[in-house]
Amino acid sequence: MRSLALAFVALLALVAIAFTFLWGAAEDEPAPEQAAAPAVAERATEPASQPSASTSAEAPAKASDLAAGVERESVPARPAAPYVFHVRVVRAPNLAPFPGARVWSSAESVDPQGWASGHSAPWSADPEAFLAEAGRAWLCDGEGRVSIGNAYPRIALAGRDGEWFGANTFELESGATEGEIRLFLAKDETLVFRAVDGDGAPLAGIWAQCEFLAPDSRGIPNTVKVGPSDQDGLMRIRHIQVNRHVAGGSVGAAVRVVLLGGTLPAEHVALQPLPDTPLLLRVPDHAMLDIVCLGHDGRPWTLREGESDLITLWSYGGGGSSQHRLAPDGTVRIGPVLCGAKFTLTWPSTKATASATAPARRGETLRVELVAREHRTSLSARLLDNAGRPLQGTYLLTIGPPSRRTVAEIRTGDDGRFQQPLLDSSPSSPLVIDVGTTRVTPLADSLCARIEWTRPLLAGPNDLGDIVLAAPRELLALRVEWQDGSPVREPLLRLRGPGARAVFDDPILRSDPTGEGQCSVRGPSGFGPITVRATHREAVTHAEASFAEGVVHGVIPMTRGGSLATRCLVDPELPWEEFEFSLRREAPTGAPDDRLVVVPAPASRSGPAVLRWSGVREGRYTLAIAAVPGERPFRELTGLEIRAGEATADERLREIDLRGALSRVELRIRDDRGEAVGAPKLLVLRRVPESEQGWYGHLAQNGVAVLAVARPVDLRIAALGHRLQDLPGVARDLHVSLSRAPRLRVRLAAEIPSGLAVWVNFVPPEGALEGGARYRSRSGDGNWLLEFGWGGAGVAFREGAAAQGWQPGLDGTYGVILRVTRGTKMAAVENPTPLVVDTKGLATDSVVTISPDPEALARAFEQLSR
Numbered sequence: 059m060r061s062l063a064l065a066f067v068a069l070l071a072l073v074a075i076a077f078t079f080l081w082g083a084a085e086d087e088p089a090p091e092q093a094a095a096p097a098v099a100e101r102a103t104e105p106a107s108q109p110s111a112s113t114s115a116e117a118p119a120k121a122s123d124l125a126a127g128v129e130r131e132s133v134p135a136r137p138a139a140p141y142v143f144h145v146r147v148v149r150a151p152n153l154a155p156f157p158g159a160r161v162w163s164s165a166e167s168v169d170p171q172g173w174a175s176g177h178s179a180p181w182s183a184d185p186e187a188f189l190a191e192a193g194r195a196w197l198c199d200g201e202g203r204v205s206i207g208n209a210y211p212r213i214a215l216a217g218r219d220g221e222w223f224g225a226n227t228f229e230l231e232s233g234a235t236e237g238e239i240r241l242f243l244a245k246d247e248t249l250v251f252r253a254v255d256g257d258g259a260p261l262a263g264i265w266a267q268c269e270f271l272a273p274d275s276r277g278i279p280n281t282v283k284v285g286p287s288d289q290d291g292l293m294r295i296r297h298i299q300v301n302r303h304v305a306g307g308s309v310g311a312a313v314r315v316v317l318l319g320g321t322l323p324a325e326h327v328a329l330q331p332l333p334d335t336p337l338l339l340r341v342p343d344h345a346m347l348d349i350v351c352l353g354h355d356g357r358p359w360t361l362r363e364g365e366s367d368l369i370t371l372w373s374y375g376g377g378g379s380s381q382h383r384l385a386p387d388g389t390v391r392i393g394p395v396l397c398g399a400k401f402t403l404t405w406p407s408t409k410a411t412a413s414a415t416a417p418a419r420r421g422e423t424l425r426v427e428l429v430a431r432e433h434r435t436s437l438s439a440r441l442l443d444n445a446g447r448p449l450q451g452t453y454l455l456t457i458g459p460p461s462r463r464t465v466a467e468i469r470t471g472d473d474g475r476f477q478q479p480l481l482d483s484s485p486s487s488p489l490v491i492d493v494g495t496t497r498v499t500p501l502a503d504s505l506c507a508r509i510e511w512t513r514p515l516l517a518g519p520n521d522l523g524d525i526v527l528a529a530p531r532e533l534l535a536l537r538v539e540w541q542d543g544s545p546v547r548e549p550l551l552r553l554r555g556p557g558a559r560a561v562f563d564d565p566i567l568r569s570d571p572t573g574e575g576q577c578s579v580r581g582p583s584g585f586g587p588i589t590v591r592a593t594h595r596e597a598v599t600h601a602e603a604s605f606a607e608g609v610v611h612g613v614i615p616m617t618r619g620g621s622l623a624t625r626c627l628v629d630p631e632l633p634w635e636e637f638e639f640s641l642r643r644e645a646p647t648g649a650p651d652d653r654l655v656v657v658p659a660p661a662s663r664s665g666p667a668v669l670r671w672s673g674v675r676e677g678r679y680t681l682a683i684a685a686v687p688g689e690r691p692f693r694e695l696t697g698l699e700i701r702a703g704e705a706t707a708d709e710r711l712r713e714i715d716l717r718g719a720l721s722r723v724e725l726r727i728r729d730d731r732g733e734a735v736g737a738p739k740l741l742v743l744r745r746v747p748e749s750e751q752g753w754y755g756h757l758a759q760n761g762v763a764v765l766a767v768a769r770p771v772d773l774r775i776a777a778l779g780h781r782l783q784d785l786p787g788v789a790r791d792l793h794v795s796l797s798r799a800p801r802l803r804v805r806l807a808a809e810i811p812s813g814l815a816v817w818v819n820f821v822p823p824e825g826a827l828e829g830g831a832r833y834r835s836r837s838g839d840g841n842w843l844l845e846f847g848w849g850g851a852g853v854a855f856r857e858g859a860a861a862q863g864w865q866p867g868l869d870g871t872y873g874v875i876l877r878v879t880r881g882t883k884m885a886a887v888e889n890p891t892p893l894v895v896d897t898k899g900l901a902t903d904s905v906v907t908i909s910p911d912p913e914a915l916a917r918a919f920e921q922l923s924r
Contacts, residue, residue: 140571141211142236143228147202147219150242155202156219161241162189163196163206164214186223186297189216209571211548217241225300247298249329251284251313252336253291255420260291261341263394265316268295270329283316292336298329315341318380318392319373319399319416343420346393347371351384351405352429359388359430365438365477366469369428372402374854393423407434407479433517438477439525441470441493443505448474449527454565456492463490465565477519488512492566492582493525506530506566508582530568530580534605537576538592538614541702545575546616552591553579592616598651598675619673620700624711625666626658626683631722632766634658636756638687639669644678644696651675655687666713674700681711685720685766686756688749692719692768720766727761727775727794734761735777735796745772781869782898799869800902803861804853807909811919812857815879816887818908819852820864820872820895861905869897876910878918885918887911 147159193214198204206213211230217223222243230237253264265285287293312324327337349369351359361367367384371392382390395401395416403412408430417424437457441449448470455468455478468476494506505527511520538546553567567581567588579588586607593600598619605612622641628634635658643652651674658667679698682691695710725742727735735758742756742763753774756763765771770787780796810816853862866872872895876887889911900906 140235141208141230143206143208143213143215143230144236144238145198145204145206145215145241146238147198147204147217147224147241147243149222150224150244153240156198156217156222156243157200157202159198159202159217159219159243161196161198161204161206161215161217162186162193163208164189164193186216186218186225189214189225211235215241217243218246219243221246223297223300225297244299246296247332249295249298249311249327249332250336251287251293251339253287253293253315253339253341255341256343260287260289261394262287262289262291264291264293264339264341266293266339267314267316269312269324285316298332313337313339315339317342317344317394317396318371319396319401341394343397344394345397345417345420346391346423347395347401347403347414347416348423348425349382349390349392349403350425350427351388351410352427354430354433356429359384361386361388362477363471363473363475365436367405367407367479370404370406372404374400374402374852403428405430407436408432434479435515435517436477436479436519437491437522438475438519439493439522441474441476442524442526444526444528446526448472449505450474452496453527454492454494454496456565457489467496468493480515489515491522492564493527494530494566494582495527504530504568506582508566508584528582530566531583532578533567533581533585533607534579534588534590534612535572535576535610536569536579536590536612536614538594538601538616539575540616540618545573546592546594546597547575549575549592549594549616551577552593554589554591555581556586590614594673596621596673598673618703619675620702620704620706621670621672622674622679622681622698622700622706622711623668623670624681624714625668626714626716628667628716629718629720629722632720633756633764634667634716634766636686636766637667638682638684638689639667640682640684641671641674641679641698642682643675644680649675676700676702683714683716685768686744686746686754688746688754690748720768721789723765723767723771723788724791725758725763725765725773725775725788725794726792727758727763727777727796729777729780729796730798735780740775740777743774743776745774776868778868779865798902799866800897800900800904802864802866802897802900803903803905804864805861805905805907806855806859807907808855808915810855810857810859811923813880814856814919814922816855816910816915817852817877817879818855818862819875819877820866821875864906866897869900871896871898874908876908876915878915878922880922883922885921887918888914 145161147156147161148154149156196204196206206215211234212228214225214227216225223246224241224243226241228237228239249268251266253261253266255261263285264287265283267281267283269281282295284293284295311327311329313327314324315322322342325337325339327333351367351369353359361384369382369384369390369392370379371382372379380392382392384390397416397420398418399416401414401416403414403426404410405428408428409432410428410430412426412428414424414426437455441453443449450470450472453468453470453476454465455476456463456465457480458464466478468478470476489511490508491511492506492508495504506529507525507527509522509525511522536551538549538551540546548571551569552563553569554564555567564581567579567585569577569579571577579590581588584607587604588607589602589604590612591600591602592614594616596618597616599617601614601616603612603614626634626639637658639656639658641654641656643649646652654671654674656669656671658669677700679700681695681698683693684691693714693716695708695714698706698708698711700706727740727742729735740758740761740763742758742765744754744756744765746752746754756765765788767789770789773785773788775783775785775794775796777796779799781799783794783796785792785794804818806816806818808816853864855862874890874893874895876890878885878887887910891909891911895906
């Protein structure tokens with residue numbers, strides 16, 4: 059069933075990229091009238107749970123109508139919708155209005171699970187195209203105003219007037235049903251690249267990755283993938299002014315060509331002003347792979363109408379893995395790939411595998427055959443509407459026993475048929491199979507069906523027959539309320555049936571808000587028990603309840619917490635975004651909220667840092683401020699009383715002055731050629747004795763890292779391809795020069811039978827530098843695990859193999875793990891010698907000999923030879 063899961067993961071990965079940008083767009087400098095009218099906020103929020111049909115008094119124009127010039131008036135001043143955003147479209151920075159500007163809004167809910175992968179323009183690449191395709195469109199009046207009704211208190215907007223464009227997300231303040239907001243437009247800019255080969259000739263089909271770098275060298279860069287290049291080698295990133303804004307006013311970008319099989323160096327480009335001519339991206343020698351799938355009999359594999367299948371490519375040299383969809387004739391062309399790169403190819407639905415080395419000469423194509431090892435098990439059916447007409451399009455398929463269910467996208471042809479392979483061992487029967495429209499479909503238009511398959515699945519196709527999709531019926535009328543019985547406004551709901559994972563909604567279930575704290579849960583008949591998880595920013599914790607089939611009305615009680623708000627005056631030259639602001643319960647109870655960390659709301663670099671906690675359990679708390687997460691606080695406020703449903707009124711919270719409390723330290727890091735070492739190759743690690751992780755990672759840009767310190771700190775500089783450098787007791791600005799890490803050769807002291815492979819993996823021990831440091835992400839979700847230095851940490855040996863090259867991510871101490879593989883099967887080999895390799899004392903071209911335990915190796919060989 060792996061392909062079903064992978065397909066769903068791919069869908070979520072696409073959405074994750076899109077909404078990483080979406081939630082990050084907030085105005086740097088709010089205007090005075092915005093500050094005076096706090097009914098709306100521009101900030102990162104958790105998305106709404108479900109999309110819903112529009113409740114606006116007047117239907118908006120379709121994006122296609124506006125593109126064709128259809129005239130529409132703006133909606134009434136107060137649309138008949140639960141929430142209203144009164145938008146004024148203005149020019150940045152002089153606030154001049156844009157009469158008649160066009161505005162696109164998200165379709166009711168800004169929900170990552172609500173966007174189908176069929177919407178081809180993710181927000182991060184082009185917010186205008188993304189909302190024009192999947193959202194709603196409006197025209198402003200003569201003063202640049204439009205009122206937009208929405209079913210949820212958050213909305214994504216994009217606006218255009220001629221060459222002026224802007225995009226942002228907005229959320230109403232808690233308890234507000236409407237608010238005044240401004241959408242700023244700026245001159246639209248486009249960054250153009252031209253991919254060329256070594257002779258300067260344009261190349262088509264090339265992809266690139268662009269990282270917009272913040273000017274202050276702090277934060278995670280906003281990254282956009284662009285491509286493929288056209289016949290002239292050109293590719294474009296639109297709305298550079300928006301990307302520059304999201305990256306904190308970036309003045310430059312790092313651009314690298316993306317080739318399977320290797321990680322390529324980045325080109326740096328200035329963004330202010332943009333280059334007048336396309337930026338040349340020189341592509342190293344590359345080739346193509348032509349994959350041909352064959353059946354047991356050696357005949358070409360073909361796909362029928364509505365059938366889909368995937369090939370997975372694993373790269374040894376970089377880029378991880380990628381999935382590629384088979385063409386109807388059972389072939390797929392993969393590339394471009396780096397010349398000489400090594401790959402493993404798998405055809406999961408038939409357990410077929412193959413190894414391939416890309417041609418050494420550019421422009422060549424390697425043919426690789428994958429021969430089916432097992433008969434493939436698949437499901438097929440025909441989807442019909444209530445009138446018996448075939449349904450063509452993209453749908454969600456959920457399949458499996460209650461304890462283990464997977465989700466995939468299926469595509470039906472003109473006749474409504476689909477065929478979906480199962481990639482793991484066939485699940486046991488009876489199977490519960492759900493089919494439904496994607497979440498981007500309005501609730502009123504959604505269709506679904508549920509069937510049970512009681513017969514065993516056979517090798518080959520299993521035809522489910524005709525499946526009639528109908529409108530979902532109401533399964534549960536639900537009310538979410540506080541402990542005093544008042545309604546919870548707009549809770550975030552997760553709906554799942556038996557066996558569904560708690561972090562995702564069951565794809566076949568929908569919820570539709572119907573009133574104050576009430577909603578209607580809809581789905582197919584015979585769904586079984588439904589579990590509902592409700593969360594809300596004012597609640598101290600989530601609430602969860604299960605409702606048996608046939609229950610018509612349900613109530614979920616939630617506990618409201620208190621709130622605390624303050625602002626801190628900070629030194630603008632310090633990286634105060636990295637500070638850790640936390641509340642700690644003074645009498646710990648073991649509850650999850652005994653210690654709560656928040657990230658300051660976006661604000662001007664010259665303004666205060668605004669802090670706000672909500673949904674805090676009653677009790678006495680200490681507010682602590684530390685330079686980095688886990689470090690000893692340099693400022694504390696004790697004895698803060700928090701009561702349920704109240705805002706804490708303590709005079710000490712009026713304003714906290716942090717100016718002058720810490721010192722600024724700047725590191726400038728260069729390689730042995732004197733060039734700046736920048737992200738993602740460089741990390742400045744800070745020892746934090748008080749922290750469980752032991753290290754905190756400062757991200758550096760363009761070879762510069764800025765730290766805030768209260769006392770001398772111990773640092774470690776870690777850069778890919780360079781030796782580690784320890785800097786004890788740093789309290790002032792430093793210039794640091796790094797030397798190259800060694801290139802090593804690995805030898806395996808063992809004979810390997812034909813058809814088997816022995817993998818030697820070099821893995822940092824738990825708690826070591828590469829796996830144990832943590833840093834705070836730019837968007838504030840914090841404590842991301844650094845997987846720095848893992849790339850290229852494995853080599854494979856086969857029959858007759860000589861010593862293999864190994865370039866550690868950086869020098870340090872690596873553990874040794876041995877595995878024997880045959881195709882997709884694997885067996886571990888215990889107790890190799892040595893168990894640990896310390897690369898710090900080794901010179902380039904040193905030989906590292908790994909000697910497996912003879913008895914353990916023999917057992918692994920025997921296990922895989924059966």
